[in-house]
Amino acid sequence: MKNLKDVKIMLVDDEPHIIQFLELGLMNEGFEIRTASDGINAVNLALDFQPQVVVLDVMMPGMDGWEVCRLLKKNLNNVAIIMLTAKDEVEDRVKGLTTGADDYVVKPFSFEELLARIGARLRNQFPALFSEVSFGPFRLDDRRKEIQYQDRVLELSPTEYELLKYLVINHGIVLSKSTILDQVWGYDFGGEENIVEVYIRSLREKLNDKDHRLIRTLRGAGYRVDLP
Template sequence: MPETSAKILVIEDETQLAKFVQMELSYEGYDVAVANDGLSGLMAARDNVPDLILLDWMMPGLAGVEVCRRLRSTGAQMPIIFLTAKDDVADRVAGLDAGADDYVVKPFSIEELLARVRAHLRRNDPQEAEALQFETLTLNRKTREVFRGDRGIELTAKEFDLLDYLIAHPRQVLTRDQILEKVWGYDFMGDSNIIEVYIRYLRLKLESEGEKRLIQTVRGVGYVLRE
């Protein structure tokens, strides 16, 4: 079973279908919560923000399309996939206009649903994104450009890889072993102080015009990118 920390909220009033989807998603390693009506689903999405929502269109009380509109009106950015029996173009357009990212028509195959979930989570995964930003720091993986505000910063290949790993995990303390494994590889046998050397290089370049420090040292553990 693959491991994932992604949180998925299923808002579906058909109890048996909701349980089935929850079971399949849980088996794939997702952290799954279920709400059986629109209002409780809306509250659950606001109280414990999920990484993705599977949303039934037709529910008594607060319909799925209205749940979607309300979430988007408050700035919610997570992918929302409608589960719907509605398959005509007008309904699809209405769902997309309300802020949905995708839809799966009932009855659906669980394999298709899982594929859609994986695809949308990948697009929202900072480790897969083309451009990453933290505070005034911007990194573009496609062009391998780095900016601190409007100032371009020239980095070596390894400096870029190290910064990429840090900015993809903002506010997370990364141990020296994690950094060595991800940036230099399992079989690295070089200078044991290589991380400290490259952290110093990065700080000199990122702070050359007096900008505040973003790469912080956590003594005895590793490093973290934070304000």
């Protein structure tokens, strides 16, 4: 990842050991970090600090993470918010998305997973930080809305482009159909989840992925891109 010195991340959690753990790890990755332990201080700090990414705990005393998320999305021009939730329930995911959250991570989580999701949000929402981004045999150029695979430009529809970009950026992470629908089609999409299967099938054909070695199906869990 490039230009990390230009990337500001704010951590908001009322558990000191989580803040210390994440702050140390992310500073070692080169990010500029600020921290807050409650919602009110988080909002005031964010207005001054202007972070690109906020890692935000849901359950906090006083102002909870949902309200902080709503206020940050209202008052900051462009910010990616990753919610930390203690439970993986559909209601929490929907509530987070409707208040403006961009992604969520369920506790307990690995630092590597959070780092991958931060990188994914930066590439999605701040493409100016990256000209062309390469992942194994893929090269993504978001300004041209173009994806090359093994030096071959893929002929993709706008939705196929967004889906493949999301899968590749999140390579190594299992993505459920509902998560893919939320991130690619939008949380207010009223269609069936099977639309994901249709588009995955089309991408596999264009990638010549007959054996499903590139885009893997994990039965009952979702899809995962495995890069060579």
